[in-house]
Amino acid sequence: MMTDGLGRRISYLRISVTDRCDLRCRYCMAEKMQFLPRNEVLSLEEIALLADMFVARGIRRIRLTGGEPLVRRDIGDLVRRIGRHVGSGLDELTLTTNGTRLSDHADMLTGAGVRRINVSLDTRDPERFAHITRGGRIAQVLDGLDAARAAGLAVKINMVALKGVNDDEILPMLHWCDAQGFSLTLIETMPLGETGEDRTDHYLPLTQVAAMIDAHHALTPLPDRTGGPARYHAVDGLRARLGLITPLTRNFCADCNRIRMTCEGKIFMCLGHEDHVDFKAALRSGGVGAVEPLVDRALRLKPAAHDFRIGTDLAPATRRHMSVTGG
Numbered sequence: 474m475m476t477d478g479l480g481r482r483i484s485y486l487r488i489s490v491t492d493r494c495d496l497r498c499r500y501c502m503a504e505k506m507q508f509l510p511r512n513e514v515l516s517l518e519e520i521a522l523l524a525d526m527f528v529a530r531g532i533r534r535i536r537l538t539g540g541e542p543l544v545r546r547d548i549g550d551l552v553r554r555i556g557r558h559v560g561s562g563l564d565e566l567t568l569t570t571n572g573t574r575l576s577d578h579a580d581m582l583t584g585a586g587v588r589r590i591n592v593s594l595d596t597r598d599p600e601r602f603a604h605i606t607r608g609g610r611i612a613q614v615l616d617g618l619d620a621a622r623a624a625g626l627a628v629k630i631n632m633v634a635l636k637g638v639n640d641d642e643i644l645p646m647l648h649w650c651d652a653q654g655f656s657l658t659l660i661e662t663m664p665l666g667e668t669g670e671d672r673t674d675h676y677l678p679l680t681q682v683a684a685m686i687d688a689h690h691a692l693t694p695l696p697d698r699t700g701g702p703a704r705y706h707a708v709d710g711l712r713a714r715l716g717l718i719t720p721l722t723r724n725f726c727a728d729c730n731r732i733r734m735t736c737e738g739k740i741f742m743c744l745g746h747e748d749h750v751d752f753k754a755a756l757r758s759g760g761v762g763a764v765e766p767l768v769d770r771a772l773r774l775k776p777a778a779h780d781f782r783i784g785t786d787l788a789p790a791t792r793r794h795m796s797v798t799g800g
């Protein structure tokens with residue numbers, strides 16, 4: 474079992490399997506991104522070995538993310554490999570995806586033991602989707618969602634709430650999710666990495682959004698926890714649950730159980746801090762045995778909380794984009 478310096482039990486590992494993506498969401502990435510050269514990126518076997526080590530150390534949930542996890546070649550091999558732990562070491566293997574390639578992978582995911590996925594969709598309007606993602610085609614995501622349903626995957630839609638961009642779509646999105654049998658999680662935009670845009674312009678506190686929804690459908694907090702940061706609510710008159718991820722208006726750091734591994738083998742102990750431990754050199758020179766002592770060093774680095782601020786002149790909390798650590 475892993476415990477950090479503040480006594481928080483670490484049981485959830487998020488693995489960013491690639492820093493690449495086929496979209497360029499305006500709140501996440503800059504238009505022109507420089508991605509890692511391939512030799513800097515861990516092989517699937519190296520990622521799997523580190524995942525095995527973390528499961529042996531007490532990780533109970535793994536979420537694969539990115540960049541876009543489904544653009545990594547042979548991703549199916551990795552999902553199947555880590556999926557072997559589901560039901561023994563792991564309670565759950567999940568994935569967060571933009572959905573563009575889900576049609577090709579939904580059956581593979583269920584076959585590998587994945588039961589639920591999170592799909593990011595900030596708008597249902599094709600032109601707005603193309604604008605937010607800088608060129609994405611929404612039809613691919615909608616096809617992917619159909620494939621996920623057909624494969625029996627439970628789907629949660631992630632929507633970053635953005636003032637003046639998609640705030641008029643929040644209630645319609647909730648109704649649509651309800652009709653589709655999905656749940657919806659709203660997310661406050663976080664200041665990570667320069668994107669070429671000012672996030673303050675579009676920051677929308679979810680306290681305001683929850684009050685707006687509550688005026689139409691009373692919200693009742695639920696005790697449900699998934700291991701992630703969302704706080705869930707029952708929505709009067711609808712089956713869909715509503716999750717709220719509020720790093721800025723109500724942070725959830727005191728209960729944090731999460732660590733993150735990037736595709737180049739860096740372990741970040743907090744989404745909002747630069748401190749990390751690099752496993753790659755040790756892994757490549759001495760195998761997993763050489764990495765074990767570094768885990769303890771990493772655990773001591775975990776901060777009490779992030780120090781994200783929005784609406785100030787300060788630069789983003791980290792220069793790293795969300796896509797590097799996978800959210």
Ligand SMILES: Nc1nc2c(ncn2[C@@H]2O[C@H](COP(=O)(O)OP(=O)(O)OP(=O)(O)O)[C@@H](O)[C@H]2O)c(=O)[nH]1
Binds near residue numbers: 731
């Ligand atoms: N500040 C902060 N944000 C997080 C953390 N974990 C996830 N998020 C954010 O939550 C959003 C949704 O993340 P997902 O990948 O869908 O995962 P999740 O909602 O934690 O997953 P489940 O609750 O297991 O469904 C993303 O914008 C993440 O950046 C965290 O530890 N701290």
Ligand SMILES: C[S@@+](CC[C@H](N)C(=O)[O-])C[C@H]1O[C@@H](n2cnc3c(N)ncnc32)[C@H](O)[C@@H]1O
Binds near residue numbers: 632
């Ligand atoms: C970085 S993406 C990686 C996985 C996949 N490409 C996707 O979009 O689902 C994971 C989640 O982070 C969210 N995200 C990205 N940048 C963000 C930011 N600056 N603030 C809040 N959430 C962000 C995305 O909307 C997505 O739901």
Ligand code: SF4
Binds near residue numbers: 541
């Ligand atoms: S949010 Fe996901 S889909 Fe959008 S640019 Fe970032 S990594 Fe790509």
Ligand code: SF4
Binds near residue numbers: 726727730743745778
């Ligand atoms: S911001 Fe850092 S400490 Fe807070 S919940 Fe996220 S990872 Fe944990």
